[in-house]
Structures are given as C-alpha cells and as structure tokens.
Amino acid sequence: MTATVAEQRTPRSGWSKFVATYRIEAAMLGALVVLAVVLTIIEPRFLSSSNMQNILSQVMVLGIIAIGQTLVVLTGGIDLSVGGIAAVSIVMGGLVMPSAGVLVGVSVMLLVGLLAGLVNGILVAYVKLAPFIVTLGMMSITASLAYVLSDGRSIFNLPDAFAFFGKGNIAGVKFYVIVFVVLYIAAHIFLTRSKPGRFIYAIGSNPEAARLSGIRVSFYQVIPYAVTGLLCALAMTIESSRLGTIDPNTGSGFELTTIAAVVIGGASLMGGKGSVLGTLIGIFLIGVLQNGLNIIGVNAFWQGTALGTVIILAVVLDRLVRVRKR
Amino acid sequence: MTATVAEQRTPRSGWSKFVATYRIEAAMLGALVVLAVVLTIIEPRFLSSSNMQNILSQVMVLGIIAIGQTLVVLTGGIDLSVGGIAAVSIVMGGLVMPSAGVLVGVSVMLLVGLLAGLVNGILVAYVKLAPFIVTLGMMSITASLAYVLSDGRSIFNLPDAFAFFGKGNIAGVKFYVIVFVVLYIAAHIFLTRSKPGRFIYAIGSNPEAARLSGIRVSFYQVIPYAVTGLLCALAMTIESSRLGTIDPNTGSGFELTTIAAVVIGGASLMGGKGSVLGTLIGIFLIGVLQNGLNIIGVNAFWQGTALGTVIILAVVLDRLVRVRKR
Amino acid sequence: MTVNIPLLEASGIQKSYGATRALAGVNFDIGRGEVVALVGENGAGKSTLGKILAGATEMDEGTVSVNGMPVSFHSTKDALDHGVAIVLQEFNLIPEMTVAENLFLTRPTGYRWGWWKTRKSQVDQASKAIADAYMDFGIDPEALVSELSVAQQQIVEIIRSLSVDAQLFILDEPSAALGRRETDSLLQLIRRLRDDGRSVIIVTHRLDEVYAVADRIFVLRDGIARGEFDPASTSTDELVAAMVGRALDKEMHEARTIQTPGDAVLTVDKLVVQGSSSECSFQVRRGEIVGVAGLVGSGRTELIRAIFGADPAVSGTVVLGGTTGVIRSPLAAVRAGAAMVSEDRKQLGLHTALTIHDNVVLSYLAKYGKFWLNRKKLDADVAQQVDDLRIKIGGSWLDAGVLSGGNQQKVVLAKWLLSKPELLILDEPTRGIDVGARAEFYRVVDDLVAQGMAVLMVSSEMPEVLALSDRVLVMSKGAIVTELSREEATEERILSFTEVMAAA
Amino acid sequence: GCSIDGADSSGANPEITVAGCEGANVAYITSATSVAFWRSLSVGIQDAAADANAEVTVYDSDNSQSKQLQNAQDAITAGVDAIILSPTDTASAPAVLDAASAAGVPVIIADIGTDSGDYVSLIKTDNVAAAEGAGEELVAALQAAGFDEGEVGIIGISQTRQNGKDRTEGFSGPVEAAGYTIVPLLESADYTRSESLGFTQDLLAGHPDLLGIFTEHDEATQGALTAIDGAETPIVVGFDGSPDTLASIKAGDVAAAAMQQPVLMGQEAFTAACSFLDGEDVDAEISVETILVTTENVLAIEDQVQDTVFKE
Numbered sequence A, B: 001m002t003a004t005v006a007e008q009r010t011p012r013s014g015w016s017k018f019v020a021t022y023r024i025e026a027a028m029l030g031a032l033v034v035l036a037v038v039l040t041i042i043e044p045r046f047l048s049s050s051n052m053q054n055i056l057s058q059v060m061v062l063g064i065i066a067i068g069q070t071l072v073v074l075t076g077g078i079d080l081s082v083g084g085i086a087a088v089s090i091v092m093g094g095l096v097m098p099s100a101g102v103l104v105g106v107s108v109m110l111l112v113g114l115l116a117g118l119v120n121g122i123l124v125a126y127v128k129l130a131p132f133i134v135t136l137g138m139m140s141i142t143a144s145l146a147y148v149l150s151d152g153r154s155i156f157n158l159p160d161a162f163a164f165f166g167k168g169n170i171a172g173v174k175f176y177v178i179v180f181v182v183l184y185i186a187a188h189i190f191l192t193r194s195k196p197g198r199f200i201y202a203i204g205s206n207p208e209a210a211r212l213s214g215i216r217v218s219f220y221q222v223i224p225y226a227v228t229g230l231l232c233a234l235a236m237t238i239e240s241s242r243l244g245t246i247d248p249n250t251g252s253g254f255e256l257t258t259i260a261a262v263v264i265g266g267a268s269l270m271g272g273k274g275s276v277l278g279t280l281i282g283i284f285l286i287g288v289l290q291n292g293l294n295i296i297g298v299n300a301f302w303q304g305t306a307l308g309t310v311i312i313l314a315v316v317l318d319r320l321v322r323v324r325k326r
Numbered sequence C: 001m002t003v004n005i006p007l008l009e010a011s012g013i014q015k016s017y018g019a020t021r022a023l024a025g026v027n028f029d030i031g032r033g034e035v036v037a038l039v040g041e042n043g044a045g046k047s048t049l050g051k052i053l054a055g056a057t058e059m060d061e062g063t064v065s066v067n068g069m070p071v072s073f074h075s076t077k078d079a080l081d082h083g084v085a086i087v088l089q090e091f092n093l094i095p096e097m098t099v100a101e102n103l104f105l106t107r108p109t110g111y112r113w114g115w116w117k118t119r120k121s122q123v124d125q126a127s128k129a130i131a132d133a134y135m136d137f138g139i140d141p142e143a144l145v146s147e148l149s150v151a152q153q154q155i156v157e158i159i160r161s162l163s164v165d166a167q168l169f170i171l172d173e174p175s176a177a178l179g180r181r182e183t184d185s186l187l188q189l190i191r192r193l194r195d196d197g198r199s200v201i202i203v204t205h206r207l208d209e210v211y212a213v214a215d216r217i218f219v220l221r222d223g224i225a226r227g228e229f230d231p232a233s234t235s236t237d238e239l240v241a242a243m244v245g246r247a248l249d250k251e252m253h254e255a256r257t258i259q260t261p262g263d264a265v266l267t268v269d270k271l272v273v274q275g276s277s278s279e280c281s282f283q284v285r286r287g288e289i290v291g292v293a294g295l296v297g298s299g300r301t302e303l304i305r306a307i308f309g310a311d312p313a314v315s316g317t318v319v320l321g322g323t324t325g326v327i328r329s330p331l332a333a334v335r336a337g338a339a340m341v342s343e344d345r346k347q348l349g350l351h352t353a354l355t356i357h358d359n360v361v362l363s364y365l366a367k368y369g370k371f372w373l374n375r376k377k378l379d380a381d382v383a384q385q386v387d388d389l390r391i392k393i394g395g396s397w398l399d400a401g402v403l404s405g406g407n408q409q410k411v412v413l414a415k416w417l418l419s420k421p422e423l424l425i426l427d428e429p430t431r432g433i434d435v436g437a438r439a440e441f442y443r444v445v446d447d448l449v450a451q452g453m454a455v456l457m458v459s460s461e462m463p464e465v466l467a468l469s470d471r472v473l474v475m476s477k478g479a480i481v482t483e484l485s486r487e488e489a490t491e492e493r494i495l496s497f498t499e500v501m502a503a504a
Numbered sequence D: 001g002c003s004i005d006g007a008d009s010s011g012a013n014p015e016i017t018v019a020g021c022e023g024a025n026v027a028y029i030t031s032a033t034s035v036a037f038w039r040s041l042s043v044g045i046q047d048a049a050a051d052a053n054a055e056v057t058v059y060d061s062d063n064s065q066s067k068q069l070q071n072a073q074d075a076i077t078a079g080v081d082a083i084i085l086s087p088t089d090t091a092s093a094p095a096v097l098d099a100a101s102a103a104g105v106p107v108i109i110a111d112i113g114t115d116s117g118d119y120v121s122l123i124k125t126d127n128v129a130a131a132e133g134a135g136e137e138l139v140a141a142l143q144a145a146g147f148d149e150g151e152v153g154i155i156g157i158s159q160t161r162q163n164g165k166d167r168t169e170g171f172s173g174p175v176e177a178a179g180y181t182i183v184p185l186l187e188s189a190d191y192t193r194s195e196s197l198g199f200t201q202d203l204l205a206g207h208p209d210l211l212g213i214f215t216e217h218d219e220a221t222q223g224a225l226t227a228i229d230g231a232e233t234p235i236v237v238g239f240d241g242s243p244d245t246l247a248s249i250k251a252g253d254v255a256a257a258a259m260q261q262p263v264l265m266g267q268e269a270f271t272a273a274c275s276f277l278d279g280e281d282v283d284a285e286i287s288v289e290t291i292l293v294t295t296e297n298v299l300a301i302e303d304q305v306q307d308t309v310f311k312e
Ligand SMILES: Nc1ncnc2c1ncn2[C@@H]1O[C@H](COP(=O)(O)OP(=O)(O)OP(=O)(O)O)[C@@H](O)[C@H]1O
Pocket: C017, C018, C020, C021, C022, C040, C041, C042, C043, C044, C045, C046, C047, C048, C049, C089, C392, C402, C403, C404, C405, C406, C407, C432, C434
C-alpha cells in the first residue's frame, strides 16, 4: 500500500516545533523587550536591580491569579470573581487570625478561596450556567460580603508571624518570589504534560468531542475555577502580609487585568488555545508598562492613553508576525 | 414527488415558531415578573407610577448602550470600551458646546462616539485583532482622554437648550423614553428583518462559512462596533442633559453591566445567539433589582450580595426551563 | 462460550428529539465476528442507534445487553469498558492537538504512571497504531490535526477508535470523507478485525461497500427497522426499495441528459494555486458537467477554492460572468454567478446555530438582497427548496445543527440553489447523502444543467464522476494531468493517471 | 511654623442637640462607602440618629453621578423625610437638589459642595488650609534634618475632585516657596495600600534621592511607609486620619497629618437635618475645623481624634 501523500510529510525538529507552538508568546516577548529597551533609554534607572525587584513585587498578585485565569480561559470560561474572592477570603481569615493564630487564619483564607472557586466551578460545570454570569454574580456577592464582614474597615492588628508570607526570605530569596516561580513552572508542566492539563485543553477546544472521547468534562471543568479561587486567596494572603493589613476594598479590576494578560499572551477566549508562558509575558508587559510610566513621570491623566496604546500595539505586532509567517 | 416525511412535519404554527425562537426570553421575563411581585409585596410603593418612571430613567443609559453591546456580542465580539467612549464623547461635545451651541455640541458628541466605535470595528474586522484587547485598550485610552481634555473637571455651564434631551417632553412623554422605545423597536426590526441584521447572526455563528456564502464579513463586523460607539454617545448625551453636568469620570462598570444584560437575555458570548428583546429584559431585571433594593432600604453593604444572588438565580431558572423542555 | 448468545442485543430502542421521533422501537443484535451494515435514508436514525449503542446518547426506552448481561451506558467510556467503540459521523478531534495526542488523549497507555505525558507514551505508540492499521497516508503523528486534510482527519478518527481493544466497533459513515484508496484500506481493516473475532457495525450510503464487507444488512427507515438482508441473496434494487420505501425509477447513468454544451461560463487560464507550481487551464461550458477526479490530497479542493476566491491565487486568469482576472473574494464569485458547496460541511458550509431558514437565504441575500427582507417571498422560496430537495425537517425555524448529516448537506445545497448560480462548483457533494436523496440530487443537477447551468464537480466517488461528467479532469499533485471525455473515462483509466503521477 | 490650630479650636465633642426628630427617616447618600472617610462620616450620622431615635438608610453612589441620582430618586420613593448628601462632585449635586426640591424633601450637603441649587445647609472643611499645614510641617522637618533643597513627591487622591486639587495646591505652596521641587504626582485609582505601595516604589526608583512624600489619603500613607521600610528619607506627611495613621505618627514614622473630622461632620449634618425638621433655623454653612496632628501634639489630642476623625 503506497502512501499517497507521504512525500509531503515534513520532519519536525524540536526547535521548529517549539517555535510553531510558542509563536505568539515569542512575539509578545519581543514586544516586552522592545518596551523595556525604550524605557531604559528614557530612564536608565528602569533597569536598576531594585526596580526589577519592585516590578516583581508589583506583578506578583495579579501574576499568581492570572495562572488560574489561564486555566479557566483555556476551558472556554471566564472568571470575573477573582477580585471579590481575593477580598472575602483574606477578610475571613483576617477576622479569625488575631484570636486563632496565623496558621488557622491562613488556612481559613485558602479554604474560603477554594470554596468560592468550587462554587463557581460547580455552577458552571454541573448546573451548566454561563461562566460570565456565575462569576459576575460571585464577584458581586464576595465583594459585598467582604464589606459586610469587616464592616468596611481594614484589619491591621495582625500577628507578627504573618509577615513571613510577604516579607520573609528563604535562602536569601523572597518567599513570594519562590512561590511565584514554582507556581508558574508547576502550571506549565501541569498543562503541557499531565493528563488533567491536556483534558483542559481538549474541553476548551471542543467540549462535545471531549465528552464523546470519554473525558469527564464537568469534573475537569471544575478544577480551573477551584484552583483560581485558591490562587486568589494565596496571592492576597501574600499581598496583605506584605502590606501588614487586610483591606476589604481590594480586588476591583483584577478580572479585566488578568484576562487581558491571558489574552495578550495568546490565549483565545473561545478556549483551547493559550499557555501560562504567554500569560506570564502578558502580566509583565502590563506591569512593566505601568511601572515605567510611573518612573518616567508620565502625567496620571495620560497614563491610560499610553497603557491602552501599548496594549493594542502589542497585539498588532503579534498580528504582523502571524501574517508574515504565512 | 411524495414527501416521505409528511407525517413528521408539524403544522407551521406561528406560535410554536415564536416559542422556539424566544424561549429563553420568556423564561427571563418570568423571572422579572416574579421579582416585581416580590418587591411589590414587600413595598407597595414599588408599583407607583413615579417609581416606574424612576426605573425607566435609571435603565435608560445602560439600556441604550446594551443594544449596541447585543449587536457586538451577536458577531462573537465584546465591547469593553463603552464606558470610556461614553465619557470621552460627552466631554468633547461639552467642551465646544458653550461657544458653538447645543446643535454643534451634540453633533460632536455623537460623531466622537461613532468614530471611536469605528476604530474599534476596523481594528477588529480588518486588522483582525481580538475584540477583548482592542476594546480594553480603547477603554483605557478614551477614559484617559476624557480626563485629559476636561482636566478632570465636570463641565456644568451648559446651554439651557441642552436640557431638552434629558428633561424635555414630546406630547407629554419624556423625550428619552421615546428614544429608548424607538431604538429597541428599530434594533429588533433591524436584526430580524434586515439583511445586515441576518448577516450579523451568520457571522457570529460561523464567520468562515459566512465569508464563503458571499458575505462581506469584515464590513458587517464593523457596523456593531460603530453603532455601539454612537449609542454610547447618545445615551450619555441624554444622561448628562438629565444630570445637568458632564462628568469625565463616568462610565466605569458600563461594560460588565451591559454584557451581563445581554447574556442574561439569552445571548451566547460565542456569537450568533441572542436578541434585543432578551437584552431589554436583562437590563430591566438588573435595574428593577437595584431600584427595589434601594426602595426597601437594604443596607448598601448587603446590596451586592442580593444583586449577585438574584442574577445567578435568574439564570438557574432559565436553566430549569430549558431542561424541562427537553 | 455459548454460540446462541449474541455479542450485543438491543430491543425496543426508542428515542425522540423534541417532536422528532428518531427511533421508534428498534430491535437489533450482532454476533461475534460479524459485520453488519446499517443502511437507510438520511434521518432514518442510523447515527442515533449507533450513538445509543456506544453510550454517546441516552435512549428514552429500551434495553441493551452485552454478552447476555443487561448494560446501561451513560458515556462513551461506559460503553468502551464493555468493549464497544465508535467512530462518530461528525468530527470529534481536537484541532489544536497533535495526531498522537488525539489518538491517546484518553487512553491509559497515553500516559506514564497514569497521568504523565511523554513522547514515548504517545508519539511512538501513535506511529505504531498508524502502521498497524495499514493506514499510513502521510500522517505525521506530531502534526497538528488542524493542519490535516479532511480525509486525513477522518483516518485519524478511524485509527483512534479501531486501535482500542474492543469487541464491537461502530463506524458511522467512516468512508464519507475518504478517497477510494483509503476506503480500500478501511475495508481491509474491517475484514482483519472480523477475522480476529471482532464485530463491526458499519453505517454507509455506499452500497458497494455494503456488499464488499457486510455479512448482514440491517435497514432502517423513519426510525423503524425495515428488515434484515443477506447480501449474497439481495439485489441492490431490493435493498434500495427497502431503504426508501419504493422502487427508484432509473439508474442514474441513464438519468443524465447529454446535450451539446453552450458557451464557456468559466474559463481558467494558467491559474497557479498557492503552494503549487503547476498552471491549470480549462473551461466549463453552459449545459455540461466537468468532473474533477484525483486522489485525496491531489489539490482539487485547493484549485476550486482559488477559482472561487476563497483562497488567493498566485497568478493566472479566471473569466466568469463578465469578470476577468483572478477572483478575489467569494462575494465576487457569487456576484459573477458562481456557487460553491464546500467539502467540509460543518466548518465551512453550515451555520449550525442558525435556523434552517436563515441558512438557506444567506447567499441569495448576499447576491440580490435589498436592505429590508421580503419575508413572504423568502418563506416561499425556502419552502420550495425544502420540498424540491426533500429536506426532512420539523420546521424551517429549527436550528440546522439538529438535522441529520445528509439533510444538513441538502440545506447547504439549497442555500446555493436559491442564489440561482450559472456555475455550480461542488466539492464532494454527495458525501453523507443517502441513495434516494442522491438520485434526487443527481436529477436536480441534471435538470439545472439541462436548463443551461454549468457544473464543476470534485468527487472521490468514482461511479458518480463517471455517471455525471461530460468530461473528467484528472488531478495529481496539484496539476491537471489529463482530460478525458465521457466516452474515454473509465475507472481504470482515471486511476492509471493518478497512479502514474503518484509513483513519479 | 508649627501649627496646631485645630487642636483646641473645635474642642472636644460638641453638645449635639437631637430633640425633635424622633421617628424621622433620613437618607444618607454617600459618594463611596469604599472610602474610610465616608464611612466615618456615616458613623457620625448614625450615632446622632440613634441618640435621636431616628432612622438612617445609607445609599452608596459608587462614585457615579447616575447612581447618585438614582439613589436620590429611590430614597424619595421610599418616603424619607430628609436627605444628607455627600456628592460625587460639585457639578453633580444640582440634579439631586432639583429632584429633592420637586418632592419637597430637604437636603443637607456633607462635604464637597454644590455648584448651584437649594439646600438647607452645607457642612464643609478647608482642604487648602489643612494641606498647607501639612506642607509647612514637611518643610520644617526637612530643614531640621538639614535638607535645604531636593525633590518631594505626592501620591494624590483623584485630581478630578476639588478637594484633590485643593490638597495638592495647599501642600505645594509652602513646599515650593521653601525651594523644594515637586515631581509629577501619582494619582490613586483604587485607593488601596497595594496601589500606593507600588506608586512609592516607582517614585523611589525614578527619584532615589526623594526627600519627602505627601500622601493625600490614609491608604497612601500606609503604602508609602511600607515601601520606605524605615529609611530616614523620604519623610512622610499625610492627609486624613485612621487608627493606622495615628499609630504611625506616634511611632514617629509620619511627621504630621492634616485630618478632617468626618465623624464630627456627620454629627453636624444630622443635627442640621434634625433641627430643620424641627422647624428651627439652620446655618447655611457650617465649617468643621481640620486638625493638624504632629509627632509633638499627638499624645495630647489622641482622644479627640478617636472620637471625631474615626470611631471604632
Ligand atoms: N441532537 C438532535 N436534536 C434534534 N434532532 C435530532 C438530533 N439528532 C438527530 N436528530 C433527528 O433525529 C433523526 C434521526 O437522525 P440520525 O442522525 O440518526 O439520522 P441518520 O440515519 O444518521 O441520517 P444521515 O444518513 O443523514 O446521517 C433526524 O430526523 C434528525 O433530524
């Protein structure tokens, strides 16, 4: 039996395969590098090591949450409730922490985040409600509960040991930097190499095909929302430790920024396409831009114009790269 | 030619066709009625004619913008820039109005809205950028420009004649009520009875198949964004006339509320499914709920919880109706 | 092992979708090592039965037992656990994933330690599975599925289902997207499975395949079993009569009205398609059907897409309806009088979320539509098309996505006929269409041609090409290698050209 | 010079007379409950109302003019006797005043002010003067530390608001007069500590020799302190007061803060509403002093701050 089209088969080297897989990510990385170069030319202090640390600390919260958002978007969903979950989880943990101690307090934070995410996931996957509506409702509820429970006040009499999460070092490296790096590596491996990770892509790409292939679609659809809830709580735990206070008024705008990072990183809101590497670049693109505008002293009123323009230019660049490739 | 399937063909009654087409809308209308009954029982003043007028004036802005948002969502897009466009258009019109007069001022408002929408549409349809990113960038740019141009100040020395849009009557009916009703009827007819309307559905449901059918996909994709821009300006023109001031700080949250109304009304964010009737019900569901919570004196902190819960319950109801039908 | 217990037995199977009764109490069984062909018209309920037996859909009523034990499947996984695997009629691959991943996505062997994906656990196994099936049609296990041709995707689907260790394989129109060569391999594979003691249910509209592999033929019509036949003792006519409920009047070969062609409607001159270096030149004239034959991957689809303006051409001229030069968009083609029924119905033809009505009117509106719709006229036109093509529907306001595959294809055809084209381009037009409808379709095309329409038809079904074409263009590797007249064209001659070129 | 004018002028809790409005129903329409200042003001209103056995319903305008008008309409429908309004800005108040006067409901404006329209009374503070005090304190502290020239930063509240502009202007006067340079202001958008922390980091990255920072709201004060992390410079002076800010002044981390007294403002606002409903005359403008809390006077006026600036 002769292979009729065998001659068309192109052997795939590891490198060309990598490029083909991460083309958009590479384009965005290019945009990020260009931005960094421009900022450095305008203000050389941008490159200072203390500023690099600043940037890292500034992208940390949204960066961690964006990992979860990536998973959700990969399934074809969306999570608008990240800010509200972040707020309610730290408030609940913060309320018990003074009396129950750091360990219990932090456990409550993580648990509340996880539970809120689970509720999102269950409503989406099993009750089959639109993710946009479920998480919009959850955002409204959690943000409101954060106010109600804290009576709108910041909680600041936190135990000293709580400072570790935001300020502690392990072997000379900030604890949260380690968390950040480990989470990204773990998420990347999870998505590219593990069975549930691959199922998440399959579900996002074609849920009906995934179901018919024998994947328990609903089950695997819950995971991303639950993980996102947990990560919201974790990120905000670190942040409130770093700030030394728990603010019920936190989290507004988290949803749009994290989704923007995911989309800038090459993901499709229809699901099935994207990577945490892309998200990481997206988060840094936004973070570096905001930091840079502040450093070079761009007028506050104009910052939005600059931010919006660069975001659009970045995707135009990606678009050009894509067209060229054809 | 004998029809072999004659026995399976159900009589083509208008009613079953209507039910098949507007099932979700009917379920949401049911939810709205239930809500209204509950509110009336708690606080009979809810039903007073002055309160009905209040509700109408309160849903007017987002209701008008939501028409545009419906068109955009039908094509499979999303418009996050509605708030920013609303702000920048009235600011630009407001700046010229004191010297150039009401007519020129309002024309500038509408023109700016239309142009901003056009830019969105062109970037999405012709440059083929992701709608989420384009309109997120546009939101950032327009909101920022609204600040820059107005220097952050509200504009309030508006000509007396400008009051007509928000306060004037025609034959005893508020001008804006007429605009609202006419726009909804026009949009419904446009979507169901006109060629571009049908094409918008076709593009949203399968853009490539639409292109192969001979539809100029890019051209028809621009229209919804342009219309949305125009409607943002129109709605905010009326609102700022009603408020007697032009506020550069307006528009935040418009995107999420209008999209929520569209989705509650049965549209799919994947495109191709939805109706302005559904959106109308969605807008009233949210508006009535907010009004009702205020009237029965629910604490501001708790309102978010109530709002979120009812929104989720409404879609659960829809879900139940859908499953029952099977 | 008791011989008289069938491998799988189903009785009283009922299934309704809303008002549509897909199955009305069907009894079905299959023994070990048996191949049963499941045949019937579009919408007869074949896919529904297959899906129920494979756990892809739940039945309303009825019982299924495997090896004499009652079972109830709630998912394809349940069915697989009981040894039942299926190739569904619709594509169910993940386009963004590689072939290897698609093949081993849900297999335990696809992962080391149950969850860890490695090259070894997927790519190597995939190469082996492809080789074992003797279906190595140039499919790279590491290629993305979205880069494959429709035929290659179908092969991946087949390999995916057939390489599992199941007792019963259900194949729903596996050959619809395949060329002759691939189909032959498939039939070989089915025979090997049978020899191995496995059972196969094959759903197909190609009766030659039925006679080639089936031990028994099971006929469905309107959701009711219409008898079982032994292929050795049943004529095609008898079978067709059982399927459509009446005798078909004529052989399609005779149905064709041959006439002297008129002026050229389409002239293609030195057209170079992207990714190819060959120049293609030919004409299609009023009142004739030009067939395009070739192996899967010979570039037929690319050629007609370039003519239609769906893909940009590199160079050359196309003369059509007063336009000269390359056609730059489908709209330009439609305005110049062309219509094109694409080969990939689900992705490129149908709007599954829109109603049947809204699908059918699209191209008409694009070509002639005024701003406001004339709804009375459109309603009447759509009803006319639905009747003419015998589209089996509950109402034209229902979503097109719920129709059976064949009826979906008819909706796409109806869409194009409504735009009154001068040139009808067909790419695998009868893919998934039943014998009755196919005969009607041929008659419709013949009528249209008799009235002066020009038809350019790409088809992998040799009998169809031979029966319908006035002339046959044979393609190989992106080039038109020869043109044969109706008299010259035989299956052997066509194949000889494709083979010569493929070997070269 | 070192001014402690606020400390004694307003004295301790004024005697609040809440006689004749028992059972009255008052709406407080606030521009944003997410801002601590407005919550404190609301606490002042509610305390006074509780003393008078009256009802208060709080409506949150969420910084939106439209939502504010909607709240007014809904409060009127609910049948309130009076409205206390903290407008989103001066331009947006007239629409509320019009709606209320059409329904015959009296309005007391608490802070911000209005461009036009009829109201019973306006409770206000002088932001320019208060910020000037903070600026003078910073100059004094810088000079004491031996810095005669250099850069000073501002983390502002929204400069679209009059009070924002006033604070920036009031602060800049004495600081620029003393020869310091003010670098471009960074404007808060979500008023969270994280945001201000990031701003301060960025300010310091761009201006490593920054000598001082003026923070125009409490979260900014705390965010700045977190970023500075105990360093000698920049020296921080703030606006507004929270328990955190008070503690920071006591610890010497913040040189001074100009504080409005929102709890007191709320009490005054309710008293005015109550008096009006009771048929008494009410002043059209009631000024509530600001207090400048410094490391020197903090222990002396701590108790007052706790009662009139924030109340737990
Ligand atoms: N998901 C569904 N929703 C509604 N109706 C459906 C659905 N699936 C199938 N049907 C209807 O059930 C009937 C049987 O469909 P089925 O797909 O089993 O036919 P088939 O014999 O496989 O046809 P074909 O040869 O065209 O593939 C048809 O009338 C079809 O329209």
